[in-house]
Amino acid sequence: MPMSRRTLLKGFTAGGFAAAASPVLAQAITTPSDGLEEGRVFVDVGDDDMFAYRAYPKGKKNAPVILVVPEIFGVHAYLEDVCRRFAQAGFYALAPEIFFRHSEPGQYATVAAILENVIAKMDDKQVMADLDKCVEFAGTEGADVKKLAVTGFCWGGRITWLYAAHQPAVKAGVAWYGRLVGAKTELTPRHPVDVAAQLKAPVLGLYGSEDSSIPLDTVEQMRKALAAADNNPFAKASSITVFDKAQHGFHADYRPTYNSTAAKQAYNQALEFLRGKNLI
Template sequence: MPHDDLQSDFDALAPGASDGTRRGALRLMLGAGYAAAAAPLMAQDAIRTPADGLVAGEVHIDAPQGFKLPAYRAAPAGRKDLPVVLVIQEIFGVHEYIADTCRRLAHAGYLAIAPELFARQGDPMEYGELARLMSELVAKVPDTQVLADLDACLRWAGSNGGDTAKAAITGFCWGGRITWLYAAHGPVKAGVAWYGRLVGKQDDMTPRNPIDVAAQLKAPVLGLYGGDDSGIPLDTVEKMKAALAKGTPAARASEFVVYPEAPHAFHADYRASFRKQPAEDGWKRMLEWFKRHGVR
């Protein structure tokens, strides 16, 4: 996806606001649940899911090295032994759109947890420029740290009303890539990756890409991709399919759905890239995928 488009999306989190104002407002939303005061921060057609009947808000999870990992969680109030969904952020962090996604999943009967996976390195809301966000924060977050933090989230879920034998993961953009990696690493039964990058550079922080672990998947993944995504060429989807076909039973059970005219981030309802039909269809397919693979 072109950087100027991503910059516009970043600005759309709080049009006209300073970095500090944006960060404060988003933190307020996460701590207090959905509020009318949040409306100016959102696109006009952004989905706004109430927290009625839910327990929702920020928690802190015991993570490696004694770190208290902040996370947003939402779950049906008064229920136990809930299936668990890890919700993985975009590069912009755990803001209102990600929190709302958790509430939607909670209303569907899940304990949804969205950890702030950049928290050790910094806060994405403190960056007003995409280039700085990518080079000074995102590029410094190692995959090994992310996977270990997700393990910690599952442990927390098991002690806080979740049934970790029925766990899944879903993620968007940056989080879509992490979804593939965690399906090869962690104890989940299913994954749904929304337009996550499949190939790319390798370095100490990101030593492997989804295509490198495709054959080792422990859980089947449903990939939801846009045919008009300028940042993820369709030939990489075809390469991923070929790699999956040579792998474990979970790898071979993985599937792709490509929406021909959808751009990158077609599920992100606060962005101009939002496309209602593929977003709704993808959401329906995600819930069906979880149910098919025992996460319900």
């Protein structure tokens, strides 16, 4: 791989916040890296290298794996901190800069620009393949890929549902306010509501009652799709919790939408769910 490509990837937002996510609030949580092995890595995805951030308990062999799929802002300080939180809980947590094939979300000043220049170009099939490569990479670092979970926020929440329907090795998914329905296109041929019956692992959905971008009627559509998947035990074991007075991004502690009560309750529920699947 040409050095210029790695040099470019090193410019991806890491250790700071994406420009479009500003203003960053002082309430942003910083999880210490004490006792952790953490930092940037490059994942070989076959035709290129993908930047990622990973954290895991120092000296721990065969740590369970959790893929942390980003919001539209990519891998920035918040996602890195989330990885450290999961690492402190015992996971090998890896957040891939999944948008790298197009451009770096952190360079755009507005959400609209990210949607136009990055998100609109994302191919679900390629995303699934790149996440598969992340699992392989985790295995090369000594993590236990037989204990595999996936979680994601916003854009990554939608991907969490899709990946749980794609990868047989996944044991559990936690989807944070990910879109559930949408227009079917060549790049996005299916949405979570379309894959409920194909789930290969149970998924816990964490949503907000005041999320203007994900109407509650779409949450009900997803619940009905899960209930209708009579022959799929993973769909039956999936559930969605809606947190009262919580907006889109209620877990994002650096943003005005942060709801500390809902965020703490949801994170504790997520850990309990993952423990219930014998992942930690």
